[in-house]
Amino acid sequence: MKHVAEMTREELLQLRGDLEKQYEEFKAxxxxxxxxxxxxxxxxxxxxxxxxxxxxxxxxxxxLDARNYGVLDGIPEAKKLFSDLLDIPAEKIIVGGSSxxxxxYDALTRLMLFGTQGEKPxxxxxxxxxxxxxxxxxxxxxxxxxxxxEMIPVPMRADGPDxxxxxxxxAEDDTIKGMWCVPLHSNPLGACCCDETVERLxxxxxxxxxxxxxxxxxxxxxxxxxxxxxxDIFKAAAACGNEDRILSFFSTxxxxxxxxxxxxxxxxxxxxAEIKKHMTVQTIGxxxxxxxxxxxxxxxxxxxxxxxxxxxxxxxxKFDMVLNTLEEELGGTGLASWVRPKGGYFVAxxxxxxCAKKTVxxxxxxxxxxxxxxATWPYGKDPKDSNIRIAPTFPTLEELDKAIHLFCxxxxxxxxxxxxxxxxx
Amino acid sequence: MKHVAEMTREELLQLRGDLEKQYEEFKAxxxxxxxxxxxxxxxxxxxxxxxxxxxxxxxxxxxLDARNYGVLDGIPEAKKLFSDLLDIPAEKIIVGGSSxxxxxYDALTRLMLFGTQGEKPxxxxxxxxxxxxxxxxxxxxxxxxxxxxEMIPVPMRADGPDxxxxxxxxAEDDTIKGMWCVPLHSNPLGACCCDETVERLxxxxxxxxxxxxxxxxxxxxxxxxxxxxxxDIFKAAAACGNEDRILSFFSTxxxxxxxxxxxxxxxxxxxxAEIKKHMTVQTIGxxxxxxxxxxxxxxxxxxxxxxxxxxxxxxxxKFDMVLNTLEEELGGTGLASWVRPKGGYFVAxxxxxxCAKKTVxxxxxxxxxxxxxxATWPYGKDPKDSNIRIAPTFPTLEELDKAIHLFCxxxxxxxxxxxxxxxxx
Numbered sequence: 001m002k003h004v005a006e007m008t009r010e011e012l013l014q015l016r017g018d019l020e021k022q023y024e025e026f027k028a029x030x031x032x033x034x035x036x037x038x039x040x041x042x043x044x045x046x047x048x049x050x051x052x053x054x055x056x057x058x059x060x061x062x063x064l065d066a067r068n069y070g071v072l073d074g075i076p077e078a079k080k081l082f083s084d085l086l087d088i089p090a091e092k093i094i095v096g097g098s099s100x101x102x103x104x105y106d107a108l109t110r111l112m113l114f115g116t117q118g119e120k121p122x123x124x125x126x127x128x129x130x131x132x133x134x135x136x137x138x139x140x141x142x143x144x145x146x147x148x149x150e151m152i153p154v155p156m157r158a159d160g161p162d163x164x165x166x167x168x169x170x171a172e173d174d175t176i177k178g179m180w181c182v183p184l185h186s187n188p189l190g191a192c193c194c195d196e197t198v199e200r201l202x203x204x205x206x207x208x209x210x211x212x213x214x215x216x217x218x219x220x221x222x223x224x225x226x227x228x229x230x231x232d233i234f235k236a237a238a239a240c241g242n243e244d245r246i247l248s249f250f251s252t253x254x255x256x257x258x259x260x261x262x263x264x265x266x267x268x269x270x271x272x273a274e275i276k277k278h279m280t281v282q283t284i285g286x287x288x289x290x291x292x293x294x295x296x297x298x299x300x301x302x303x304x305x306x307x308x309x310x311x312x313x314x315x316x317x318k319f320d321m322v323l324n325t326l327e328e329e330l331g332g333t334g335l336a337s338w339v340r341p342k343g344g345y346f347v348a349x350x351x352x353x354x355c356a357k358k359t360v361x362x363x364x365x366x367x368x369x370x371x372x373x374x375a376t377w378p379y380g381k382d383p384k385d386s387n388i389r390i391a392p393t394f395p396t397l398e399e400l401d402k403a404i405h406l407f408c409x410x411x412x413x414x415x416x417x418x419x420x421x422x423x424x425x
Numbered sequence: 426m427k428h429v430a431e432m433t434r435e436e437l438l439q440l441r442g443d444l445e446k447q448y449e450e451f452k453a454x455x456x457x458x459x460x461x462x463x464x465x466x467x468x469x470x471x472x473x474x475x476x477x478x479x480x481x482x483x484x485x486x487x488x489l490d491a492r493n494y495g496v497l498d499g500i501p502e503a504k505k506l507f508s509d510l511l512d513i514p515a516e517k518i519i520v521g522g523s524s525x526x527x528x529x530y531d532a533l534t535r536l537m538l539f540g541t542q543g544e545k546p547x548x549x550x551x552x553x554x555x556x557x558x559x560x561x562x563x564x565x566x567x568x569x570x571x572x573x574x575e576m577i578p579v580p581m582r583a584d585g586p587d588x589x590x591x592x593x594x595x596a597e598d599d600t601i602k603g604m605w606c607v608p609l610h611s612n613p614l615g616a617c618c619c620d621e622t623v624e625r626l627x628x629x630x631x632x633x634x635x636x637x638x639x640x641x642x643x644x645x646x647x648x649x650x651x652x653x654x655x656x657d658i659f660k661a662a663a664a665c666g667n668e669d670r671i672l673s674f675f676s677t678x679x680x681x682x683x684x685x686x687x688x689x690x691x692x693x694x695x696x697x698a699e700i701k702k703h704m705t706v707q708t709i710g711x712x713x714x715x716x717x718x719x720x721x722x723x724x725x726x727x728x729x730x731x732x733x734x735x736x737x738x739x740x741x742x743k744f745d746m747v748l749n750t751l752e753e754e755l756g757g758t759g760l761a762s763w764v765r766p767k768g769g770y771f772v773a774x775x776x777x778x779x780c781a782k783k784t785v786x787x788x789x790x791x792x793x794x795x796x797x798x799x800a801t802w803p804y805g806k807d808p809k810d811s812n813i814r815i816a817p818t819f820p821t822l823e824e825l826d827k828a829i830h831l832f833c834x835x836x837x838x839x840x841x842x843x844x845x846x847x848x849x850x
Contacts, residue, residue: 045492053479065471067682069462097522098712105707109534113548113572123538123548139706146706147538257492260714281564281571282530287523287712289685399575 003334004419014421019413023366026406031367033403038187038345039394040254044314047307048256054297058289066288072280073272076292080264084301086220086250087232088266094275097286100251100263104214105143107247107265110278111177111212112147117244117270119210122149122177131169131179133161135348135376135387137187140180140216144378151378152176156189159341160197167204174207184230185219188348188376188389190341195231202236202245208244215248221304221307222254223343224312224319234266243268252294254345255304255311261295262287312343318392322347322404329408335415347390348376354385355414362410368403426837428759429844434774435646437845448791451831456792458828463612463770464819465679469739470733473681480720483714491713494677497705498697503687503716506582509726511645511675512657513691520702522711525676529639532672532690534701535703536602536637537572542695544635547574547602556594556604558586560773560801560812562612565605565641569803574722576600576803581614583764585622585626592629597736599632603639609655610644613773613801613814615766627661627670640673645678646729648768649737668693677719679770680729686710687719715726728794737768743817747772754833772815773801779810780839787835793828 001015003163058066060075073079074095083090096103115121122128130144133156144151152169170176172256181201183193193201201213215233237243246268252261267275298304323340326349330336338349351359356373363370371389374380390407393399483491485500498519508515521528540546542838547553551837555569558581569576577594580587586606595601606626608618617624618626662668671693677686692700723729749763751774755761763774776784783799788795796814799805810845815832817825 039494042490042493045490052480052483058477065467068467069464069678069683071684099708099710100512102708106531109538113534115536139709142706146703253494256496257714259496259710260712261490278571281567283524283527284564285524285684287685287715289682290712290715387538 001333003332004415005334007419009420009423012416012423016413016416016420017032018024019409019416022409023362023413024169029367029402031402031406033367033368033395033399034394035264035391035400035407036369036371037394038254038391040258041102041394041396044393045313046362047310047314048297049254051293051297051369054244055289057292058292060288060292066292071285071288072283073276073287074264075288075291075295077295081295081298081301081304082250082264086217086266088234088248092234092269092272094265094267094272094279095286095291096263096265098220098253098259098261098263098290099250100253101139101143103263103265103269104140104216104249106273106282107214108143108147110268110275111210114209114278116212116274125175125177125263127175129173129176131161131166131176131327132378133179133181134378135389136180137182137216138371138375138380140214141378144180149177153378156186156191158191160191160193161201163197163200163204167200170204170208170211176206177208177210178212180214180216182216182218183220183233184228185222185341185344187218187344188346188387190339190344190346190348192228192286192342193230195237198233199229199236202233202242202421203240211245213246215246217248217250218254219344220250221308223308224315224341226342230343234268239415247271255307256294260290262291276352284420315393317397318346318400319398321400322390325404325408329405330411333412333415336411345353345391345393347392348390349390349411350386351388352386352415352418355411356382356385356388358414358417359410360388362413363407366406366410368406370407380397426758428757429840430759431470432844434628434845434848437841437848440679440829441838441841441845442602444841447834448787448838451834452791454792454804454827456827456831457821458824459793459794460825460828460832461794461796462819463679463844465683466819466821469736469818470682470695472735472739473722474725476681476718476722479719481721483717485713485717491717494709496710498701498715498718499689499711500713500720505751506723506726506729507689510729511642511691513659513673517659517691517697517706518595519690519697520711520716521688521690521828522676523684523686523688523715525643525674525678526534526568527673528688528690529641530567531546531707532639532700533568533572535700539703541635541699550600550602552600554598554601556586556591556601557803558604558606559803560814561605561642562607562614563796563800563805565639566629566803569605575586578803581611581616583614583616585616585618586626588625590627592625595629595633595636596632601631602633602635603637605639605641607641607643608645608658608749609653610647610766610769611643612643612769613771613812615764615769615771615773617653617767618655623656623658624661627658628665630668636670636814638671642673642675643679644713644769645675645731647736647770648733649740649766651767651781653767659693671698672696680732681719682727685715687716699737700721710850740818742822743825746822746825747815750829750833753829755836758837761836770816770818772817774836775811776813776836777811777840777843780836780843781807781813783839783842785813786830787838788832791831791835793831795832798811832837
């Protein structure tokens with residue numbers, strides 16, 4: 001189809017009629033498809049079924065009985081595995097339970113209740129705020145919202161958060177205590193922080209002494225089209241004396257099993273000591289057998305890397321299908337824009353302003369569940385009502401084919417309607 | 426030996442000389458034994474090694490893929506397992522991760538940050554306090570201490586907390602927000618709450634509307650000598666409109682593997698809904714594969730009960746050895762008192778006043794590590810310096826034989842010293 005800006009009212013009316021007919025045909029199929037959550041497909045999970053039989057012995061390398069109590073911060077070989085994979089010294093790593101979200105939530109809880117590095121507990125500071133690069137991850141926003149922290153959206157760009165905006169805000173306001181950041185293949189944009197962004201995040205002046213970046217490297221090894229390097233934010237921060245600023249998170253949720261993987265937290269030696277002081281009260285230790293299971297299955301960081309190659313190959317056809325269909329159906333129409341991700345789990349699409357909710361509702365009505373419009377913004381409020389997250393991993397290729405075509409149709413329907421309104425206005 | 430009260434100064438001096446000689450002989454053996462923590466022995470853990478191969482399928486009964494994301498509060502069959510075992514309706518149960526301590530810590534964290542049932546968050550209430558039946562569990566006390574809650578010891582008796590003291594305190598002071606209680610085979614006394622204690626805890630008038638009992642039923646099915654019944658505190662509390670008062674905890678840490686078991690939290694429907702509202706922000710779900718593994722291994726509540734019988738039989742020789750040795754060595758001496766537990770994991774001994782620290786130090790010097798004296802009291806401060814926790818499960822029988830004999834010797838040495846001081850005074 002032509003670009004909407006170039007279409008006459010009559011052409012738009014004609015097009016709307018055609019689209020409505022196609023939409024009714026889709027509805028008649030009685031689809032029931034879900035592109036709402038970043039869940040791996042069963043076929044992806046099958047790739048690590050070897051985990052079920054990986055535990056041939058329950059002793060760690062040092063002879064410790066992993067069935068029993070003990071070892072708060074993870075068995076040494078699990079620390080080493082992630083240390084090698086992420087190039088973070090083992091002594092800066094805590095291996096936790098199965099959920100990195102849980103590690104983030106608990107980290108924020110500790111900051112609220114106890115503060116950090118001698119600063120006032122955040123519960124005792126009035127009106128604290130948090131920067132939320134948006135579009136971003138709804139579960140991140142839910143954590144800060146749960147704590148009653150005021151969230152300030154800042155623009156997310158293809159190379160990371162808009163640093164001009166970030167630097168200005170954090171320099172001026174000492175109640176801004178931190179920010180979320182997914183540095184690689186971000187959810188949902190697929191943005192990757194460039195070296196300059198990392199440098200600026202690490203070195204920027206913050207009015208709050210206890211400003212913290214929650215660096216959720218959830219997709220740190222989840223490359224599909226291209227292996228994107230990530231500058232070491234710990235080293236960059238250490239170089240300016242800001243190493244305590246960084247709390248980094250990672251998990252195998254999208255490497256092995258989301259329901260039963262392992263998660264890690266990494267930070268400065270000083271922060272790790274502080275965290276362990278409370279964590280040792282919270283628990284005697286996390287599931288060491290699952291840690292050992294993962295170590296025995298992957299053997300080493302190269303084992304994970306080799307697996308991620310396979311996973312990338314398994315995901316590529318799905319991303320190809322989404323990106324090709326978007327291009328075929330929406331390219332040049334002026335109805336949508338999107339960025340081609342290089343990895344990760346999502347494609348984010350911007351409709352015309354005020355069309356995202358409508359688009360998602362249309363898809364829902366025809367049997368395709370998308371992530372709720374607005375979910376990629378703090379408080380679920382997308383100021384332009386335009387961003388929609390597409391999660392292509394869970395459906396089969398055949399399902400995805402149907403779902404993404406229907407989705408494009410809905411983008412068009414909502415967009416043409418909008419264009420017609422504007423012609424009428 | 427005779428009762429110390431009946432001994433002359435000369436007899437005591439003579440005895441001290443003999444004991445010191447025996448002590449030096451022990452020291453010369455270069456022992457290195459640990460009776461400090463309530464850890465199961467490897468042979469106990471071996472009893473559930475079937476868990477390693479129990480997971481023949483990763484689908485739940487309803488067909489859900491347990492490898493993937495989802496199910497915040499536990500797979501239905503895991504809820505049913507604990508519901509049947511503990512006679513608590515499944516809808517009042519949340520199946521968590523591997524640590525019940527973690528569930529307790531997080532429960533208290535939520536009360537601090539968010540409050541409960543519309544009452545003020547506890548972080549905003551000045552000077553809140555907590556009742557700690559003592560002797561009690563050091564890790565419980567560490568949790569309330571970490572939150573900055575003032576701990577008030579109340580006497581623990583063979584049939585539970587001293588309810589006259591408890592009722593008076595909670596009725597008068599609305600800053601007393603809760604209490605710890607291990608209702609069966611308590612750590613370390615082996616106390617079991619009788620029906621009347623349960624009734625009074627459930628029905629007592631509390632000045633704080635949001636008073637909470639953390640009911641840590643850690644040894645709920647851990648009978649050794651006798652199956653002790655426990656009155657249903659939920660039903661008793663519901664009968665007086667106090668059901669929200671109870672937060673109950675349980676885990677398989679001392680049933681299967683402490684490092685990799687499963688833990689549960691049970692409470693009123695209304696509390697569970699409130700907890701899930703925050704928990705759903707904290708995590709997408711706990712390790713469902715481990716839940717499924719436990720269900721497939723035990724099959725049903727009777728499977729757990731049958732296993733606990735075996736476990737009780739495995740522990741009985743150790744408890745026999747401790748209790749018989751205490752009787753043989755210390756019975757009638759006036760140097761120590763203890764209660765014979767009917768189950769659980771510990772024996773608690775009271776030395777003469779001001780002798781616990783000395784006794785533990787003597788044992789340590791001769792190579793036997795006991796739980797630190799004072800650990801069974803809030804802030805590690807035993808006002809009489811007399812209570813010592815004996816944890817007989819971890820050592821082998823041979824090790825335990827040596828360790829408990831040495832321990833008795835140290836109790837005598839410290840006690841005779843004390844008796845001599847008093848004769849001199």
